Amino acid sequence: MLNRRCFLAVLLGPAFILVLALPLPPGGAFAAGLEVRAEAFIQSMAQEALESLTQQGTSREERIKRFRKMFNAHFAVRSIGKFVLGRYWRKASKDEQAEYLSLFEDLMVTSYVDRFQRYAGKNLNILKTRAEKGSAVTVFTEIARPDGARPVQVLWRVGARGEIIKILDVVVEGASMSQTLRSDFGSIIRQRGGKVSGLLEELRVKTASLKADAGN
Amino acid sequence: MSWHPAHGRHVRVSTLVLVVFLVLAGGCATMPDPGDPEAVAEFNKVNDPAEPANRAIFELNRGLDTAFLKPVATFYRDVIPQFFQDRINDALDNLRAPVIFLNDILQGELDRALATAARFMVNSTIGILGVIDIATEMGLEGHDEDFGQTLAVWGMPEGPYVVLPLFGPSNPRDTIGIVVDFLVDPFNLWASNSNRDFAVFARTGSRAVDLRAIHMEALDSLEKTSLDYYATLRSLYRQRRADEISNGKGSANLPAPGLGQAPLDDGQPPPGDGIKTSEKTSRIR
Numbered sequence: 001m002l003n004r005r006c007f008l009a010v011l012l013g014p015a016f017i018l019v020l021a022l023p024l025p026p027g028g029a030f031a032a033g034l035e036v037r038a039e040a041f042i043q044s045m046a047q048e049a050l051e052s053l054t055q056q057g058t059s060r061e062e063r064i065k066r067f068r069k070m071f072n073a074h075f076a077v078r079s080i081g082k083f084v085l086g087r088y089w090r091k092a093s094k095d096e097q098a099e100y101l102s103l104f105e106d107l108m109v110t111s112y113v114d115r116f117q118r119y120a121g122k123n124l125n126i127l128k129t130r131a132e133k134g135s136a137v138t139v140f141t142e143i144a145r146p147d148g149a150r151p152v153q154v155l156w157r158v159g160a161r162g163e164i165i166k167i168l169d170v171v172v173e174g175a176s177m178s179q180t181l182r183s184d185f186g187s188i189i190r191q192r193g194g195k196v197s198g199l200l201e202e203l204r205v206k207t208a209s210l211k212a213d214a215g216n
Numbered sequence: 217m218s219w220h221p222a223h224g225r226h227v228r229v230s231t232l233v234l235v236v237f238l239v240l241a242g243g244c245a246t247m248p249d250p251g252d253p254e255a256v257a258e259f260n261k262v263n264d265p266a267e268p269a270n271r272a273i274f275e276l277n278r279g280l281d282t283a284f285l286k287p288v289a290t291f292y293r294d295v296i297p298q299f300f301q302d303r304i305n306d307a308l309d310n311l312r313a314p315v316i317f318l319n320d321i322l323q324g325e326l327d328r329a330l331a332t333a334a335r336f337m338v339n340s341t342i343g344i345l346g347v348i349d350i351a352t353e354m355g356l357e358g359h360d361e362d363f364g365q366t367l368a369v370w371g372m373p374e375g376p377y378v379v380l381p382l383f384g385p386s387n388p389r390d391t392i393g394i395v396v397d398f399l400v401d402p403f404n405l406w407a408s409n410s411n412r413d414f415a416v417f418a419r420t421g422s423r424a425v426d427l428r429a430i431h432m433e434a435l436d437s438l439e440k441t442s443l444d445y446y447a448t449l450r451s452l453y454r455q456r457r458a459d460e461i462s463n464g465k466g467s468a469n470l471p472a473p474g475l476g477q478a479p480l481d482d483g484q485p486p487p488g489d490g491i492k493t494s495e496k497t498s499r500i501r
Binding site: 076079080082083084087107110111114115150153157168169173174175176178179180182183184185186187188190191194199202203206210213 | 254255258262357437440441442443444446447448450451452455456458459460464473
């Protein structure tokens with residue numbers, strides 16, 4: 001672990017400084033800088049997950065608390081939440097939007113806290129990075145599985161604005177988290193006569209039951 | 217709704233009658249208001265015109281799963297040592313190789329066809345009838361293909377979403393794929409030509425248990441965390457198939473949330489979130 005971190009630091013450090021030091025033309029060179037930053041960002045998040053989520057003897061409540069902090073720090077929660085609600089975002093009142101974002105955060109944190117542990121530390125291996133339209137990049141990773149089965153392919157869509165860098169979407173074996181949630185929430189809203197309040201009701205029930213869950 | 221002739225004859229008549237009844241009773245999804253272009257666009261994107269009937273079959277499949285498949289798969293996962301589970305999985309994978317090879321060829325993927333053929337030869341001999349996937353150990357990794365994917369590569373559209381009895385999420389293109397793969401599979405041909413239909417049952421049954429056990433954790437977690445399990449699986453099925461068709465190369469091209477012109481979320485509660493601000497802050501820090 002330490003070796004890998006050192007190796008990365010040695011590898012990425014000079015590249016980072018080089019990119020910063022050069023008078024940058026817009027476009028290509030700038031994007032390359034973002035690719036390096038995005039990789040370092042994903043790598044350090046995996047390390048953070050290892051340190052804060054996988055310790056023995058930590059209660060689930062404590063892990064949820066720590067993961068909530070990580071989730072808010074590293075994910076573009078508001079942007080993802082808006083995308084997931086799609087066209088219904090505009091139809092929601094200000095109060096509904098606010099409650100939705102809060103419940104959405106709760107749902108993400110309680111759903112992913114147990115799954116996210118697997119993305120910790122050396123389980124995550126960065127394969128390559130590709131620049132996307134706008135100031136976004138996709139970091140291609142594979143996550144090792146404990147039983148030695150074929151690793152899981154996970155893509156991280158990362159966006160940047162200035163110094164801030166955040167995850168926009170996670171794509172696991174071709175299935176996008178935000179796309180899937182959008183289908184899920186959209187279906188509920190349609191069943192509730194196009195009303196966001198119907199979705200909020202179901203989200204309240206779901207998040208309450210997930211919080212109470214023992215997390216097995 | 218298309219039927220699956222090869223397997224259809226194995227399905228109990230009573231189940232058939234029930235399914236037909238449910239399909240007729242379920243009918244079709246309610247059309248959106250044609251004056252609302254966004255609703256119409258959404259309806260077309262969901263592409264599930266027989267949704268009520270599909271949901272009925274989905275619930276039927278879920279009932280059968282809860283009653284039969286899941287208990288057996290749970291027992292298999294918890295009681296049979298992982299080593300033997302892996303051997304069974306390898307053997308079942310190896311049996312699929314001829315069909316994968318054929319579809320590699322039909323898709324014009326000659327390198328992949330050669331890899332499949334080499335794997336089949338190595339695993340069927342040194343790997344003792346496929347029980348040990350020696351080829352992967354030698355660096356010759358396997359992949360999956362099916363005729364549904366071949367039709368997609370040939371340009372056939374998927375058509376509307378369909379939930380098949382027993383087989384689960386599908387569409388007309390993949391339904392044709394299941395039938396064709398079944399009919400050309402040398403193992404099935406051998407079994408039916410030599411009056412060994414039980415062998416087909418045994419293989420299909422073991423495959424169902426094997427796959428159900430492998431996906432147990434993921435499915436349980438999805439069922440627990442999704443609001444609408446049906447809609448979640450519908451979306452996942454389409455995304456997974458698109459990924460498989462492109463052999464894993466297309467998944468980065470999905471539309472995703474963008475930071476766009478919106479203020480970049482920095483983890484602070486959005487303005488107007490007055491109610492929960494203090495609670496949220498205290499929760500985080």
